[in-house]
Amino acid sequence: MSDEADQGTPLQTSPLHERHVALGAKLAPFGGWQMPLEYAGGGVVREHTAVREAVGLFDVSHLGTAEVRGPGAVAHLDGLLTNDLARIGPGQAQYTLLCDDETGGVVDDLIVYLHDAERAMLVPNAANSAEVLRRVRESAPEGVEVEDLHAARAVLAVQGPRAEDVLREVGLPVGHDYMSFVEADLDGASVVVCRTGYTGEVGYELVVDASSAVAVWDALVAAGAAYGLVACGLGARDTLRTEMGYPLHGQDISPDVTPVQARLGWAVGWDKPRFAGKDVLVAERAAKPSRLLRGLLAQVRAIPRPGMQVTTTDGTPVGTVTSGTFSPTLKQGVALALLDRAVGLDDEVLVDVRGRGQSFVVTKPPFVVTDVRA
Structure with a gap:
């Protein structure tokens, strides 16, 4: 997705905007919305670590519903x-x-x-x-x-190994299967409790009416205090999803990148009679794509960023970084990159980081193994 609003177009704000301001959030434009990037008191690394080790609470109401x-x-x-x-x-x-x-x-x-x-x-x-x-x-x-419910609904994400403890504390149902959902009530607020997320950890996404968002947020914050809950912004959401190799639209996938190139064939029902783009994708799959989305793991102290050129060790260009960051879990640079098909797993490549070719190894994500399906 795009992380910028059109120039001159007012940014939309979440129903939880005032809660973010009160927590000292650093706000940034994302997909036409003004959303918290990180909060005062520790920043992205603290928030990232809370999700991997305890529990984080995200406002992701910018997502459509x-x-x-x-x-x-x-x-x-x-x-x-x-x-x-x-x-x-x-x-x-x-x-x-x-x-x-x-x-x-x-x-x-x-x-x-x-x-x-x-x-x-x-x-x-x-x-x-x-x-x-x-x-x-x-x-x-x-x-x-x-029916477009984008403005009428809010979405909160409770993610991490203590996520179920927090939801249980407020009286919401937990323990249903990964990629399933149940409808529930929280003090009169209707909540769709979805066993989904974008962090790789055990977690839930809660879809609520915008009018109930503050009450649900406050209940989660109060219940989560005993379990180390930390409010988390989109900065930690990005480092967490990159460690898992989850693609971001507008970077790793886009109208210029197909599911075949992005190695998302598992999300395609190839035997279905039809879906938009089927003929093109079936043909590309048969012919083999010229480029593939791969993972890169730094072998030196270097932080990859989107747009950086990737070359072979002898300097031949073979692709471009689409997502890149410092992994707080691994303490290494990790990236996703669209690479020429000839580049294989375990190959060494160079990423042009500030004018210097830094050593990375091609690998298959996820970079961090979690028990998200537990």
């Missing part, structure tokens, strides 16, 4: 999105992609929460939400309604 409902609603989605919705049932969630029909590039990656054959909730990325809903609505058959 929408409902698609009516006769044939799920069948319609299945004919557009790459993954096979027949693989899941009511109460389950699925990671999927919306691709361009002509180019096969990724318009967005999103999660579908399936209620039943006539109702599903979509959670697309902030900057892409309007375009996703436009495409879903434009091709919808008569009787299928697409």
Whole structure:
């Protein structure tokens, strides 16, 4: 996703904006929203570590939320999105992609929460939400309604090994399977408790009405004090997801990058009769893509950043870093990069870090192993 608003376009704010200000958050534009990057009192490393070792609380209300409902609603989605919705049932969630029909590039990656054959909730990325809903609505058959709930809902993420303790403390249900969800009540607030997340840790995402967001946030903060809960911004969310090798739209995947190139073929229902971009992607898969998204692990003290050139050890250009950061867990630089297909796992490459070629090894993410599915 894009992390900048269009010039002159006012940034949207979360229903929790005042809570972020009170916590001394450093605010930054992201996908057209003003969101906390990090909080006073320790910054990204402290927040990252809290999620890996205890529990972190994120406001991710910039993510889109929408409902698609009516006769044939799920069948319609299945004919557009790459993954096979027949693989899941009511109460389950699925990671999927919306691709361009002509180019096969990724318009967005999103999660579908399936209620039943006539109702599903979509959670697309902030900057892409309007375009996703436009495409879903434009091709919808008569009787299928697409409702944009972006401004009406808030999304909170409780992530880390003590996440279930915190939710249990406030009376929310826990322990359901990875990529599933249940509907619950918290002091009169309706909460969709989703066993999903973007950190690689055991965790939950809570979808609530915007009007209930502050009350739910406050309850989680109060309950989490005994478990080391730390409010976390998008800076820690980025380092956590990079350690897992999770792609970010607008960097690792985009309209110029296909699921085949991004090694996301596992999220494609290749045997489905149709989905947007199927013909292009099937052809690319058969022909083999010219580039692939790979992981890079620093062998020296160097921090990779998006846009840095990757070369062989003799200086031949072979790709570009798409995401890169310092891993607080490993104390090393880690990156995702689009590399020429000829570059293999365990090959040494050089990343141009401030004009110097620094040694990295090509590897397969995740860089950090967790028990996210536990």
